[in-house]
Amino acid sequence: MNFDQYLEQAWSEHGDNAYAVAERLKTARALLTQSPQVGALARILVHVFGEHLGDWSGAQRELALLQEHALCQTDAQATSAVRVAQAALALAQGQVPQGAKLTDEERVRALASASAICLGREELGNASDLFDLSLKLAALLPPACRGFERALAVAANNLACALGELPLRSEEQDAQMVKAAQSARRYWELAGTWLETQRADYVLAKSHLRAGHLPAAASHAVDCLNLCQANQASALDLFFAHEIAALAAQALGYGAAFEAARQSALQAFDALDAQDQAAAQAERDALLA
Numbered sequence: 001m002n003f004d005q006y007l008e009q010a011w012s013e014h015g016d017n018a019y020a021v022a023e024r025l026k027t028a029r030a031l032l033t034q035s036p037q038v039g040a041l042a043r044i045l046v047h048v049f050g051e052h053l054g055d056w057s058g059a060q061r062e063l064a065l066l067q068e069h070a071l072c073q074t075d076a077q078a079t080s081a082v083r084v085a086q087a088a089l090a091l092a093q094g095q096v097p098q099g100a101k102l103t104d105e106e107r108v109r110a111l112a113s114a115s116a117i118c119l120g121r122e123e124l125g126n127a128s129d130l131f132d133l134s135l136k137l138a139a140l141l142p143p144a145c146r147g148f149e150r151a152l153a154v155a156a157n158n159l160a161c162a163l164g165e166l167p168l169r170s171e172e173q174d175a176q177m178v179k180a181a182q183s184a185r186r187y188w189e190l191a192g193t194w195l196e197t198q199r200a201d202y203v204l205a206k207s208h209l210r211a212g213h214l215p216a217a218a219s220h221a222v223d224c225l226n227l228c229q230a231n232q233a234s235a236l237d238l239f240f241a242h243e244i245a246a247l248a249a250q251a252l253g254y255g256a257a258f259e260a261a262r263q264s265a266l267q268a269f270d271a272l273d274a275q276d277q278a279a280a281q282a283e284r285d286a287l288l289a
Contacts, residue, residue: 083106084106153183157184181208208220
């Protein structure tokens with residue numbers, strides 16, 4: 001088994017058996033052959049040991065061992081990935097990162113990653129505060145500074161979704177939800193493909209809808225659908241694009257537009273396989289309610 005296969009298996013199994021996956025991850029260093037693999041291993045070490053198990057010392061121990069790998073001795077990208085992971089773990093615990101000095105770009109990545117860790121541990125307040133810090137620091141970076149966008153996009157998207165799922169939200173939480181969704185859309189456009197961008201449009205449309213910003217919700221729903229149609233999106237992505245368009249039209253009182261979008265969503269649902277239908281069942285049921 002090569003590293004990529006090893007990593008894919010670890011990600012697929014960690015949710016059900018984090019302890020067993022953590023034990024196996026201790027041997028993953030032996031499979032490393034390329035610099036980008038160091039960052040990939042650092043991310044799952046932080047996720048499994050820190051976010052899932054709360055084993056902060058274990059996570060730091062594994063990162064320290066990873067830091068000694070030959071790739072980290074010769075490659076700046078690999079060294080940076082481990083340094084950021086170590087800092088993210090410290091920040092998620094409310095500590096000041098120790099060790100090598102971080103660049104401003106690395107600080108943004110570390111803060112965003114720490115936000116994601118806290119969110120995974122259901123520490124919404126800490127996650128929100130760390131996200132705000134990462135966003136403020138990102139705004140101060142010079143235009144030529146790149147490399148932090150994906151980490152910030154992931155943290156922003158996760159925060160927007162978590163806030164959106166709250167049964168009750170304050171006005172401040174609504175504002176934070178929308179700000180996070182807007183940030184996710186902005187940074188996925190820089191770091192991802194059209195697929196991540198249209199999914200960010202979906203989250204942004206739904207966030208505006210939840211906050212009662214109906215024209216904005218409809219506008220971003222159109223953006224989501226347009227990207228799907230321009231790029232021959234899968235039936236699953238088309239289902240969600242039509243679903244959010246239907247919800248926005250319904251909220252605005254546009255009956256004909258709602259019915260047209262609803263029928264398109266239902267047609268897309270019928271084209272899904274069983275696994276994707278299960279993933280979209282709740283949204284389909286809501287459209288039929």
